[in-house]
Each structure stands twice: as C-alpha cells, then as structure tokens.
Amino acid sequence: MLFISWLARPSSEYQASCLKHILPESFNYEEKHRNATEKAPFSNQFSEELGKDGYTLSHSRVRIGSGLQAYQKGKQLLNKWGHFQLRWAWVESSTCIKVGQKFCVCSQELVPWILMPLQILYVNDHKSSNDIHPSPSYNTVGLRNVPNIPNLKAIYCFGSGTLQGHLLAGEERFSVELDEDDNVWYEILSFSRPAHVLSFVAQPYVCLKQKIFAQQSTQAMLKAISERGV
Structure with a gap:
C-alpha cells in the first residue's frame, strides 16, 4: 500500500481519504520499540x-535563540507545524498536536507526491527543572561523555510513529528546549529503516533527504523566530 498523488499537491481531502484506509493502531514497526523516542537518552544496550533490528539513528540539535520568549515562540512554531512547511515536504498546519492524531507527511519525489501516514504517540510539555533530565538523545547518536551538558528549564516535544503505507518504519521526535543558560534548542531525533522496496533500494537517497530535511527545517525555525524579532 502506497499513497501517491501524481498530478498535484495533495489536498487535505485527499489526505483524509488516504488515512481512512488505515486501520487503528496499524503501526508498521515493532511494539517493543513503540514510544522509544520519549525515553531518550537511550542506553547503549537499547541503541x-x-x-541489530536494522534501524538507523538520526539526530540534529541546533541553537535557535535565547530566553523564554524565544522558547515560547519555538513551541508555537511546532504547534503550527512551522518546522514542516518546506517546498518539497510538508504537513497540514491545521493538524492537531495530540496523542492519537493521524496525519500525512507529503513529500515530492521528482514529479509525484508521496503521502506517508503517521500517528502522534505522545506530547510532553515539562516546565519544572525538578523533572527535567539532561537534554535527550545525546547517547543515541554516538555522542559519549559529552561534558557540561546543562539541565533543562523546560522542554516541549512530541513524537510520531509510522503507520502502514509509510516508506519507512520507525519514530521521529521534534523538541524545543530551554536550558539553564537560557539557550533555546531545536532538536530532531529519529530512528528508521526501510519499509518498502522503494526505500530499501534507495536507502542512501533516503538518508540524504533526511539530512536535507533537518537542515531546511532548522533554517525555517531560525528564520521564523528571527522574523518575529527574537
């Protein structure tokens, strides 16, 4: 099952019709890995x-501003999918950030648009430093024994799991963090593996597109916050 729009940018109605074909809780990866990104940093054993299960870890973390105002605006951008409004890859900005919400990532590959369904697994909005740990995901990407990682004052994040019909299998997490030095960070953390013959054959291309997405998504966040006077 693969959802494709050959002639035009997929409409919201077409996306909704595609999602109707997906059964509830029809994730295309193992239950034992479900919600794993919420538990980062991962242990070495889990990584x-x-x-061993064929997943590739991907990580990007970039400072996008400073101060509470920048953090709040970063949260607003995530809630409006401002980080996912690229020319070639986007999510409907009206999509609600809530647990159980299904949505499509629409990605243009040469001519056709491919619709890749996901479901939001969790939404976390921590504001008390008492229940915040050092910034998530450092141990998931080979960054061992990183010195002077500050505790976080606040973090807002949500994670999504891939559904049947997605070219990949795995999870992706987006977060905005405010550390104790008032730096604001935008972070993308994911693990994925091919779930379709197309993504298997073109795996190097898929990895390249993930890197390009991380770069352009970060640039979009930086630009949006800058334009708002932060």
Missing part, C-alpha cells in the same frame, strides 16, 4: 538493539 545496539535498534541497530
């Missing part, structure tokens, strides 16, 4: 387990 090795993901690797």
Whole structure:
C-alpha cells in the first residue's frame, strides 16, 4: 500500500481519504520499540538493539535563540507545524498536536507526491527543572561523555510513529528546549529503516533527504523566530 498523488499537491481531502484506509493502531514497526523516542537518552544496550533490528539513528540539535520568549515562540512554531512547511515536504498546519492524531507527511519525489501516514504517540510539555533530565538523545547518536551538558528549564516535544503505507518504519521526535543558560534548542531525533522496496533500494537517497530535511527545517525555525524579532 502506497499513497501517491501524481498530478498535484495533495489536498487535505485527499489526505483524509488516504488515512481512512488505515486501520487503528496499524503501526508498521515493532511494539517493543513503540514510544522509544520519549525515553531518550537511550542506553547503549537499547541503541545496539535498534541497530541489530536494522534501524538507523538520526539526530540534529541546533541553537535557535535565547530566553523564554524565544522558547515560547519555538513551541508555537511546532504547534503550527512551522518546522514542516518546506517546498518539497510538508504537513497540514491545521493538524492537531495530540496523542492519537493521524496525519500525512507529503513529500515530492521528482514529479509525484508521496503521502506517508503517521500517528502522534505522545506530547510532553515539562516546565519544572525538578523533572527535567539532561537534554535527550545525546547517547543515541554516538555522542559519549559529552561534558557540561546543562539541565533543562523546560522542554516541549512530541513524537510520531509510522503507520502502514509509510516508506519507512520507525519514530521521529521534534523538541524545543530551554536550558539553564537560557539557550533555546531545536532538536530532531529519529530512528528508521526501510519499509518498502522503494526505500530499501534507495536507502542512501533516503538518508540524504533526511539530512536535507533537518537542515531546511532548522533554517525555517531560525528564520521564523528571527522574523518575529527574537
């Protein structure tokens, strides 16, 4: 099952019709890895387990501003999918950020648009430093023994799991963090593996597109916050 729009940018109605064909809770990856990104940083053992199961870890973390105002605006951008409004890849900005919400990532590959369904697994909005740990995901991408990682004053994040019909299998997490030095960070953390013959054959291309997305998504966040006077 693969959802494609050959002639035009997929309308919201077409996306909704595609999602109707997906059964509830029809994730295309193992239940034992469900919600794993919420539990980052991963242990070495779990990271090795993901690797043995064929998953590739991807990570990007960039400072996008400073101060509470920048953090709040970063949250607003995530809530409006401002980080996912690229020319070639986007999510409907009206999509609600809530647990159980299904949505499509629309990605243009040469001519056709491919619709890739996901479901939001969790939404976390922590504001008390008492229940905030050092910034998530450092241990998931080979960054061992990183010195002077500050505790976080606040973090807002949500994670999504891939559904049947997605070219990949795995999870992706987006977060905005405010650390104790008032730096604001935008972070993308994901693990994925091919779930379709197309993504298997073109795996190097898929990895390249993930890197391009992380770069352009970060640039979009930086530009949006800058334009708002932060």
